[in-house]
Amino acid sequence: MSETRAALLRQRLVELPLHLEKADVHLKAVTLPSYPGEPRPSSTIELFGDGGTGSGENVAWTRPDHERFRSSVENHHWKEGSSLGTFAAELARSPLEAYGRAAIESAAIDLALQQASTNLAELCETAYAEIRYVRSFGATADPLSELHAHQEEAPEIGVKLDFDPAWPARTLASLSALGIIEVLDFKHRGTAAEQSRTAEILFEAWLEDPGVCGEPVSGALADRFSLDAALTDESPESTLHHLNPAAVNLKIPRMGGVLNLLTAAAFCESRKKPFYMGGMFEVSVGREQARELASLLAPQGPNDLAPLPKSEIRRFPPTLEIPQGRHGFGRR
DSSP, X not given: OOOOHHHHHHHHHHTSOOOOOEXXXXXXXXXXXXXXXXXXXXXXXXXXXXXXXXXXXXXXXSHHHHHHHHHHHHHXXXXXXXXXXXXXXXXXXXXXXXXXXXXXXXXXXXXXXXXXXXXXXXXXXXXXXXXXXXXXXXXXXXXXXXXXXXXXXXXXXXXXXXXXXXXXXXXXXXXXXXXXXXXEEOTTOSOHHHHHHHHHHSTTSEEESOSSTXXXXXXXXXXXXXXXTTOOSSOHXXXXXXXXXXXXXXXXXXXXXXXXXXXXXXXXXXXXXXXXXXXXXXXXXXXXXXXXXXXXXXXXXXXXXXXXBTTTBSSOOSSBOOOSSOOBSSOO
């Protein structure tokens, strides 16, 4: 079997030399209209070495989580590693939770790429492709008003919609008639009967996280079953083997870092299993980094990496472009 792009990228990343001198963490809060209990707390780690600065974003949900992360980084003894791979292996053994490890690993990738005067596309011997993306909407009793407004604002952009088991049949029929829902995220809500009824009506969308988390999906939903929540930093290949989804939503933070994500992406590529990149309310460099991976690995997928309204854009473009030639990971 020939090497997949994800496997090639992972191998070339772990071989990169890495010179690390110190680290720092900055905390902030960002107002997001769609974030529950806004503003959204955030932290960015910076790794310094050889005159370069690598950045990574921690997507933890509360300010105390970010304060603990900053304290852990401040108290950590940063060992000089011969390569990004040795650094990542040591990081994987640390007591940090997945979101923190993912942020540090992304910062190390950014720094190593800068020190090598290269980027992910050049490691893959290709160029960044334009990214197709979807806009994500949370569950509401009346999703149609939001989606009609979306069609006025961004008619070329599809939708990822969270499921509400209370939707009546007429709402489901109207949602289907819109023809814009590409991913329906059940979030393991609703009964099997409610999920099956919804799947029959919304017959074109990927069905994300139906059934019970961590258990295989069978029956009519299996052919469109997309896996998200159960795919974490714990043995991603084993999870994919066990659950055997039809498609996969890959997220850097939930998987504990880029290298774990690339392992899962290589698994999917080798089996011709569709996948796409998801977001976790990233508000800084993490969003750009996820887009770079989407550009190289899943540019035509329903990537949940839409621009943030009012902070990144005034209107939604049909696709997203990644700047060519910039060294590092997620550099703006």
